[in-house]
Amino acid sequence: MAGSAPADVPGDGPEPAGGRRRGSGRPSASMADVARLAGVSSQTVSRVSNGYAGVTEETRRQVRAAMKELGYRPNSAARALKRGEFRTIGVITFSLSTTGNVRTLEAIATSAAREGYAVTLLPVAVPTQDEVRGAFSRLEELAVDAVIVIMEVHLLDAATLTLPPHVQVVVVDSDAGDRYTVVDTDQAGGTRAAVRHLLGLGHRTVWHLAGPEGSFAAQRRADAWRAALAGAGRVPPPLVRGDWSAGSGYRAGRELAGHEDCTAVFAANDQMALGLLRALHEHGRRVPRDVSVIGFDDIPESASFLPPLTTVHQDFAEVGRLCVAAVLSKVRREGPDRGTTLVPTRLVVRDSTAAPPGRADGT
């Protein structure tokens, strides 16, 4: 198979006279070239290329052979122009520094590939409205049929107006299900599970190391934490804020280590939990004996923390899959125009949680 293809000397054959494909590239065979070589019309080549019926097996073979000889590749620009669709999904996201975004992106790319769609990445370096607007204006020129947005919606809002009207949008991490199609993790459910687990172990209350203010995910985890405590009749301690990074978790941990009555902390993600563990360790507060810690995300490394982290598992792969399914159903005008889909979470209990210290001997 590999032997017959003229892989190394593609300039040998009868080159079509005009039309170099790109500024400096080699000319690339077109349908007309294949048709000429195969002795058929270009329409027949098109039929073979698209696997349509109505072509003799014999003709089909000949065309295939000609294609192979010339190294023919369909020109996707012409195809897109003719068909009116690009078979491409654009993904807009903030810096790929958070595990969640990356894993979601990966799942999106995989699912999209399975559906015959390509994925184009639109990075937004800094999460400012200007930057977002910039990404969207790049998008306007872009060859995409649909867009998946992985970011906070309040940044999206300002930029929305400039979206090409025919492009479908699905949003991750947002509460704007009334305006967009939203796919997200069940933040509240995961948070509830975490808080209940800690209360169930006997902790009087649970502290919360929250994500940054701008984040909807952080917001919802904090809200759910407060609600879960309130539901159990407990008083929520003051909220401590980080920025998702391990460093911010460490700084917050130094503060929390000073509170003798802090026996259980729910960190809004695993990275901050990591920093928290280090800070507690440095202050001589043992985990889980003195303090219990729970994270969120279940990044692969969390099983190797010291101690292995109890955390809320997110199914990013499922989120990505659902995003693609939703956006494609919108493109095909099958699905609903808006609404929120939640992906369930699951508590993974490891070694960073235990009963509070006072409890073994007494109360």
Added chain:
Amino acid sequence: MAGSAPADVPGDGPEPAGGRRRGSGRPSASMADVARLAGVSSQTVSRVSNGYAGVTEETRRQVRAAMKELGYRPNSAARALKRGEFRTIGVITFSLSTTGNVRTLEAIATSAAREGYAVTLLPVAVPTQDEVRGAFSRLEELAVDAVIVIMEVHLLDAATLTLPPHVQVVVVDSDAGDRYTVVDTDQAGGTRAAVRHLLGLGHRTVWHLAGPEGSFAAQRRADAWRAALAGAGRVPPPLVRGDWSAGSGYRAGRELAGHEDCTAVFAANDQMALGLLRALHEHGRRVPRDVSVIGFDDIPESASFLPPLTTVHQDFAEVGRLCVAAVLSKVRREGPDRGTTLVPTRLVVRDSTAAPPGRADGT
């Protein structure tokens, strides 16, 4: 600005008769529509759209106004067809589970955007040759001018033949500089720095927790480790192998903890170092007092490990930048056709390395 755009009612204006843009989408204004409304020829619209000279300020204004009113967006498929280039770079990579790949990808996307190029993602779920071949065959149909490959070249080899001949390729993490343009981290330099640092602290030798066999990066780190030890006249201990994951580092660590004479370990990445730290801790071997550990990559979390990890910093952003620069210079036929560019590394000394235990009182 936002007030005048007909963002919500795009179907109101005079719709062009034919040519719905996508299967189920709205018709989208074309140059001809804009030209009609502005009372000029479509060529003038094209000139305005591309910012060419030779258009009166007055005309330009009118065309702009018409564009805005119709919500005109250039059709990139038509543009690509006409120009013969897509202004898109394809990136082929394995699962985005390793920090390095992700950070490189991010830098690639950012640099590409700066150059006016979009980035299309081609995920390869499983690193088998079949999968890689599949990615490349998808690529054949894809609208890209160039490709950046982030993966082991020996997997690439089998798939190369099917690459469209006019597409330029740049490879990361490879030793195939004689056949491709390669951009990579200076693995050997970083490894040397790590080994020398440990020897300089007084360790008799340095153990190595290597990456998986298939990886060139792992291969080169292991080779450089052996060479650095040999250069200092030391005997390399048996090599221990992991698979980049923290879990594999943990398993390796349990084995290493049994060796009393093991006082210094160079782990081929930070994740494995994390698992290693946990295993050593569980076996009562303190870091850095009993055992020194060095990682590779300098992932953000490594500063929050227990203890904060001494590691070799990789400049992924620079790697990505150089990839884009290299591939674009190839597209423009400016740069050399092959060769390897190495990005320097830098040792970041934190708290996981110290002089070996025996040394304080004696030898």
Added chain:
DNA sequence: CGCGCGGATGTTTACGCAAACATCGATCAC
């Protein structure tokens, strides 16, 4: 035996854009 039918194939056309060429005034030099 001729007509109609249906499958295989060819021809025309248009997708939206932009390069190449054409046109049309106005201005300027002599």
Added chain:
DNA sequence: GTGATCGATGTTTGCGTAAACATCCGCGCG
């Protein structure tokens, strides 16, 4: 004044593909 020149704009053409329509041929049936 006349023609050369130049800037602004219009017209034509073709990029590669695929839908729509046209053609051709052989076969079965009346």
